[in-house]
Amino acid sequence: MHAHCSILCITPPHMLREIAQNGTPVQQEVARKTLMASESFRAKRSAMGGMLAASLAATIIGGKERTIYDAKNGTSLPGVKIRGEGDPASLDPAVNEAYDGSGITYDLYMNAFGRNSIDNNGMKLNSTVHFQKGYDNAFWDGEQMVYGDGDEDLPVDQRLFNRFTKSLDVIAHELTHGVTQYEANLNYYGQPGALNESMSDVFGSLVKQYQHMQTATEADWIIGEGLFTSNVNGVGIRSMKAPGTAYDDPVLGKDPQPAHMSDYVTTIEDNGGVHINSGIPNHAFYVVARELGSFAWEKAGVIWYKALTDKLTKTSSFEDAANLTFQAATELYGSGSLEEQAVRTGWAEVGITIGAPSTNEGCLTSVLRVFGLAGSKR
Structure with missing residues (x-):
C-alpha cells in the first residue's frame, strides 16, 4: 500500500x-x-x-x-x-x-x-x-x-x-x-493534485450515470448533486459540463472553477488550487464523453481508466494527461479512430494541444519558487 x-x-x-x-x-x-x-x-x-x-x-x-x-x-x-x-x-x-x-x-x-x-x-x-x-x-x-x-x-x-x-x-x-x-498516486499539489481531484470527479460522475443508466447526453455532470439544501443557490459543488456555474450564492460565494487554460488560477491556497483548476481536465473529459455519445463509462471512461492505471505518474501535468489519454485511446481503439479524435477534441476545447511540449514548469511553479514552496507536497 x-x-x-x-x-x-x-x-x-x-x-x-x-x-x-x-x-x-x-x-x-x-x-x-x-x-x-x-x-x-x-x-x-x-x-x-x-x-x-x-x-x-x-x-x-x-x-x-x-x-x-x-x-x-x-x-x-x-x-x-x-x-x-x-x-x-x-x-x-x-x-x-x-x-x-x-x-x-x-x-x-x-x-x-x-x-x-x-x-x-x-x-x-x-x-x-x-x-x-x-x-x-x-x-x-x-x-x-x-x-x-x-x-x-x-x-x-x-x-x-x-x-x-x-x-x-x-x-x-x-x-x-x-x-x-x-495507481498513479498523483501528488496532491498543483496540476498533479488537480488531476487527482479530476479523476475522482470523472469516476464519481460515471458511478452516478451507471446507477441511473444515463447516456453522456442525459447526465447532468454535476458533482455533489443533492448536497446543498434549498437555502443555497446552487445545483452542486462543481459542474463538469460548465465549470464555474455550479453555484452562485451570497454565503458560499461563486463557483471559481475555470473551463480553459486561459483562465487557469495561480494560487498557493488549496494545495495550489487542486479543487479549482480540476475544472479544466473535468471539462475535457465531458467533451470526450459528449463526442463519443452513448454510455460514458464504455469508451471515455475506459480511456481515462487506462491512463490512470497504466500511464500517469505522480508528477503528471495537464499536458501529460492530454498526451497520455490520447496514447491510451490509440492503443485501445487504433490510430485515426473516432475515439482518438474525441480525445484530441476534448483537450483542444480546454486549450491544450495534443503533442505540444509540456509546460509542467509553468507559471504556478514560478510563483511557488518565490514563496519557497516549489516541489512541496501535501
Whole structure:
C-alpha cells in the first residue's frame, strides 16, 4: 500500500472560508470547526502513519466486503460497527446510503473496468458515518471513507449542507481517491493534485450515470448533486459540463472553477488550487464523453481508466494527461479512430494541444519558487 497520510476532502476549503466570512454566526462557527477538524485529523493521521492499515484495509479476495461504522458524532475511527456485508438494512439512512453507495461504486469499477475494489485486490470497503457534530465534509483518509452529517442539527433556515452520504457521486469521488492512491498516486499539489481531484470527479460522475443508466447526453455532470439544501443557490459543488456555474450564492460565494487554460488560477491556497483548476481536465473529459455519445463509462471512461492505471505518474501535468489519454485511446481503439479524435477534441476545447511540449514548469511553479514552496507536497 502506498504511504498516504493526507485526507482528501470533498468540500473545497475556499467554500468553507467563504461561509466562515459570509454566513450567519452559526454557519460561520460550523465552517470554522469543519476546517479545523479536517486539519486536526490530517495531523493525527500523519502521526499514525499506516498503523491501522492491517486491521482496516485488509483484503478479501472474491468480492464486495462492506462494513459501515458509526462515529456517534465523535472523531475516533472506525467507530461502532452497524452493518456488514449482506446484513439487513439499518434504520439509519446514512448507514444504508454509505453501504449502497460503496457497493454501486464497486460494481462500476468491476463491471466496466474489471477492477476488484480500491486496490484491485478485494480491499474491504470500510465507511464511517456521523463523524463529529456539524461536520460539513466527507473524506478518504488513505484507508477508509468518513462522512459528516452536514448541517442536520441546525435550524432548518440555517442549513447549507445535507448529510454527505446523500450524494452518490460524493461517495464515488472519495473512493476514487483510493483508486488513484494505489495507481498513479498523483501528488496532491498543483496540476498533479488537480488531476487527482479530476479523476475522482470523472469516476464519481460515471458511478452516478451507471446507477441511473444515463447516456453522456442525459447526465447532468454535476458533482455533489443533492448536497446543498434549498437555502443555497446552487445545483452542486462543481459542474463538469460548465465549470464555474455550479453555484452562485451570497454565503458560499461563486463557483471559481475555470473551463480553459486561459483562465487557469495561480494560487498557493488549496494545495495550489487542486479543487479549482480540476475544472479544466473535468471539462475535457465531458467533451470526450459528449463526442463519443452513448454510455460514458464504455469508451471515455475506459480511456481515462487506462491512463490512470497504466500511464500517469505522480508528477503528471495537464499536458501529460492530454498526451497520455490520447496514447491510451490509440492503443485501445487504433490510430485515426473516432475515439482518438474525441480525445484530441476534448483537450483542444480546454486549450491544450495534443503533442505540444509540456509546460509542467509553468507559471504556478514560478510563483511557488518565490514563496519557497516549489516541489512541496501535501
